[in-house]
Amino acid sequence: xxxxxxxxxxxxxxxxxxxxxxxxxxxxxxxxxxxxxxxxxxxxxxxxxxxxxxxxxxxxxxxxxxxxxxxxxxxxxxxxxxxxxxxxxxxxxxxxxxxxxxxxxxxxxxxxxxxxxxxxxxxxxxxxxxxxxxxxxxxxxxxxxxxxxxxxxxxxxxxxxxxxxxxxxxxxxxxxxxxxxxxxxxxxxxxxxxxxxxxxxxxxxxxxxxxxxxxxxxxxxxxxxxxxxxxxxxxxxxxxxxxxxxxxxxxxxxxxxxxxxxxxxxxxxxxxxxxxxxxxxxxxxxxxxxxxxxxxxxxxxxxxxxxxxxxxxxxxxxxxxxxxxxxxxxxxxxxxxxxxxxxxxxxxxxxxxxx
Amino acid sequence: xxxxxxxxxxxxxxxxxxxxxxxxxxxxxxxxxxxxxxxxxxxxxxxxxxxxxxxxxxxxxxxxxxxxxxxxxxxxxxxxxxxxxxxxxxxxxxxxxxxxxxxxxxxxxxxxxxxxxxxxxxxxxxxxxxxxxxxxxxxxxxxxxxxxxxxxxxxxxxxxxxxxxxxxxxxxxxxxxxxxxxxxxxxxxxxxxxxxxxxxxxxxxxxxxxxxxxxxxxxxxxxxxxxxxxxxxxxxxxxxxxxxxxxxxxxxxxxxxxxxxxxxxxxxxxxxxxxxxxxxxxxxxxxxxxxxxxxxxxxxxxxxxxxxxxxxxxxxxxxxxxxxxxxxxxxxxxxxxxxxxxxxxxxxxxxxxxxxxxxxxxxxxxxxxxxxxxxxxxxxxxxxxxxxxxxxxxxxxxxxxxxxxxxxxxxxxxxxxxxxx
Numbered sequence: 001x002x003x004x005x006x007x008x009x010x011x012x013x014x015x016x017x018x019x020x021x022x023x024x025x026x027x028x029x030x031x032x033x034x035x036x037x038x039x040x041x042x043x044x045x046x047x048x049x050x051x052x053x054x055x056x057x058x059x060x061x062x063x064x065x066x067x068x069x070x071x072x073x074x075x076x077x078x079x080x081x082x083x084x085x086x087x088x089x090x091x092x093x094x095x096x097x098x099x100x101x102x103x104x105x106x107x108x109x110x111x112x113x114x115x116x117x118x119x120x121x122x123x124x125x126x127x128x129x130x131x132x133x134x135x136x137x138x139x140x141x142x143x144x145x146x147x148x149x150x151x152x153x154x155x156x157x158x159x160x161x162x163x164x165x166x167x168x169x170x171x172x173x174x175x176x177x178x179x180x181x182x183x184x185x186x187x188x189x190x191x192x193x194x195x196x197x198x199x200x201x202x203x204x205x206x207x208x209x210x211x212x213x214x215x216x217x218x219x220x221x222x223x224x225x226x227x228x229x230x231x232x233x234x235x236x237x238x239x240x241x242x243x244x245x246x247x248x249x250x251x252x253x254x255x256x257x258x259x260x261x262x263x264x265x266x267x268x269x270x271x272x273x274x275x276x277x278x279x280x281x282x283x284x285x286x287x288x289x290x291x292x293x294x295x296x297x298x299x300x301x302x303x304x305x306x307x308x309x310x311x312x313x314x315x316x317x318x319x320x321x322x323x324x325x326x327x328x329x330x331x332x333x334x335x336x337x338x339x340x341x342x343x344x345x346x347x348x349x350x351x352x353x354x355x
Numbered sequence: 356x357x358x359x360x361x362x363x364x365x366x367x368x369x370x371x372x373x374x375x376x377x378x379x380x381x382x383x384x385x386x387x388x389x390x391x392x393x394x395x396x397x398x399x400x401x402x403x404x405x406x407x408x409x410x411x412x413x414x415x416x417x418x419x420x421x422x423x424x425x426x427x428x429x430x431x432x433x434x435x436x437x438x439x440x441x442x443x444x445x446x447x448x449x450x451x452x453x454x455x456x457x458x459x460x461x462x463x464x465x466x467x468x469x470x471x472x473x474x475x476x477x478x479x480x481x482x483x484x485x486x487x488x489x490x491x492x493x494x495x496x497x498x499x500x501x502x503x504x505x506x507x508x509x510x511x512x513x514x515x516x517x518x519x520x521x522x523x524x525x526x527x528x529x530x531x532x533x534x535x536x537x538x539x540x541x542x543x544x545x546x547x548x549x550x551x552x553x554x555x556x557x558x559x560x561x562x563x564x565x566x567x568x569x570x571x572x573x574x575x576x577x578x579x580x581x582x583x584x585x586x587x588x589x590x591x592x593x594x595x596x597x598x599x600x601x602x603x604x605x606x607x608x609x610x611x612x613x614x615x616x617x618x619x620x621x622x623x624x625x626x627x628x629x630x631x632x633x634x635x636x637x638x639x640x641x642x643x644x645x646x647x648x649x650x651x652x653x654x655x656x657x658x659x660x661x662x663x664x665x666x667x668x669x670x671x672x673x674x675x676x677x678x679x680x681x682x683x684x685x686x687x688x689x690x691x692x693x694x695x696x697x698x699x700x701x702x703x704x705x706x707x708x709x710x711x712x713x714x715x716x717x718x719x720x721x722x723x724x725x726x727x728x729x730x731x732x733x734x735x736x737x738x739x740x741x742x743x744x745x746x747x748x749x750x751x752x753x754x755x756x757x758x759x760x761x762x763x764x765x766x767x768x769x770x771x772x773x774x775x776x
Binding site: 025273 | 490757
């Protein structure tokens with residue numbers, strides 16, 4: 001019961017509260033919230049929405065895992081946003097520049113993406129370890145640089161090519177594509193969604209069944225205690241950041257290898273920040289993150305239906321923001337409440353507090 | 356600590372020996388910095404033959420572009436001095452742009468400024484409630500506010516601006532401030548600038564850029580920098596607010612209402628960031644609100660604040676530098692920006708000589724390597740691509756953090772969640 005109250009109640013409350021808030025916002029702006037939410041739910045059955053949600057869940061899941069690894073040891077990798085972007089461009093350029101046997105080609109692209117993501121994360125990691133630079137600030141700056149680098153790399157005189165109104169990297173040869181599971185008219189589930197699932201399992205095993213995971217959590221809980229136990233905090237920072245960056249590098253792989261086969265100007269932005277929100281909502285637990293990613297994907301894709309009922313679909317973004325903020329507040333309130341209850345209980349048992 | 360109390364003879368050893376050299380006062384450092392920057396720019400302009408570096412137009416553009424960064428940075432200063440990290444500056448700035456456009460197209464620029472401050476302050480209030488009252492991690496709350504700010508403005512602009520401008524991403528055009536020029540002085544400086552004399556014309560161009568076509572917003576922003584300094588460092592209120600950022604427990608024990616001061620700091624921070632948004636909307640080059648208009652300037656404001664070592668004067672310098680780089684690129688393109696790289700090489704040369712005088716061989720060698728690398732870039736490239744120059748502030752901040760992180764001193768309890776015990 002305690003677990004239920006401590007872990008499941010806050011997110012449920014937060015989602016309810018956010019839905020309520022958005023409902024009020026809709027009423028104020030003269031729309032019918034019931035109709036809006038109804039449209040969103042029924043949208044799931046329409047066209048390719050269901051498959052889109054699954055695909056999007058996979059992408060968000062990878063991003064949130066990347067963030068969660070950092071969170072496990074109190075590292076704020078705000079830079080997932082930049083890491084996945086740079087990794088996507090470089091991997092797309094790499095994959096588009098030559099052909100390898102099928103399978104091997106895709107694998108090579110994925111490895112390059114992970115390495116580039118890790119390399120981009122290595123800069124703030126090294127700055128933190130050697131110069132004591134706060135990773136939040138440095139990763140924010142790296143995000144800006146990533147945008148610039150990506151825009152530069154797809155210039156026509158560098159690696160890009162003009163197609164219609166869009167600038168993109170050369171298309172990856174078919175040997176580098178990862179086939180999906182086709183549902184006919186309902187769309188195709190990206191093959192690499194399973195990579196996301198595998199990463200989730202790997203993450204769970206690493207955190208709960210390996211010495212490394214234990215050391216990571218230990219240095220997150222108390223750096224001094226971990227140091228006393230022989231865990232080098234600096235080494236852990238470095239490894240955690242590289243791992244986080246490596247996974248972040250994979251964020252856009254399902255889309256690039258499964259559908260787009262190129263990096264172009266329509267590349268989605270903001271997944272890294274969504275990943276932070278989802279990791280918070282899911283409390284760094286692989287199951288919780290999966291739920292958060294699904295919720296985010298549902299809001300994103302079903303929100304498209306809102307335009308049909310005359311509601312700006314941006315209400316969905318407001319709801320996402322409200323969920324993050326209220327869920328962290330809810331966790332904090334519950335934590336304080338339990339702390340107080342615990343103190344009261346201990347006080348009672350020790351007899352220092354009169355009943 | 357307790358041992359030194361018991362054994363007074365040991366105490367002096369823990370106290371560092373007093374510095375022999377007297378430190379220059381802040382305003383003197385500032386003057387030297389400004390003079391150095393002017394000399395550097397005019398030398399670069401002379402050696403590379405690029406007069407645009409110090410032309411009136413470049414400086415005017417630079418001032419306009421520096422304003423949003425400056426105001427956002429000031430916002431960061433107020434929050435962080437009160438001990439609350441404000442990553443949400445970007446979101447508050449976005450709310451400010453919307454507020455400015457909404458009030459601006461109806462009631463003019465002054466209403467726009469006020470409304471932007473109110474909208475930004477609302478974002479600040481939210482951040483304060485989350486971080487101060489509920490003790491949520493400051494970064495988390497900031498990220499959430501950035502999401503919320505972006506979502507809220509998109510929603511509101513679809514709802515309210517779309518029927519008026521037929522574009523959900525744009526507001527109707529907003530009237531701008533009238534600008535003022537010191538006309539006699541401006542003309543005289545203009546003549547001086549046109550003569551293209553080494554040094555003199557550069558100074559004239561810079562000064563003319565500063566006194567020609569000045570918007571009231573610029574004056575307000577400068578007044579806010581000076582005002583922030585006076586309030587935060589020269590009043591009792593400011594001392595208390597800063598004490599909440601340095602050691603909230605001690606402040607509380609002396610009877611300071613830490614929560615209240617943090618609230619004031621963070622709400623003020625939001626208002627300033629919102630005004631930064633207004634500075635974007637009221638920029639003569641912009642029609643009004645535009646989705647994605649802030650383009651990470653809230654973060655650059657944060658960078659300017661760090662560059663300025665959490666001080667208003669340094670912050671002004673950071674905003675000026677970033678605004679200048681931005682303005683140069685916008686005004687005259689990547690070729691002139693290359694001249695700035697040449698200037699950086701000159702600056703590095705000076706630093707290397709200084710390090711050699713101080714017998715710091717390692718630092719000097721690092722400087723030489725950096726200078727050679729930069730010169731190689733200058734020599735081999737015709738033009739710096741605009742995609743990269745936009746993010747020069749980010750790179751500069753990273754380098755400053757990497758090189759001088761030991762000298763930067765943020766408020767001691769910055770970002771630490773404080774709970775009244």
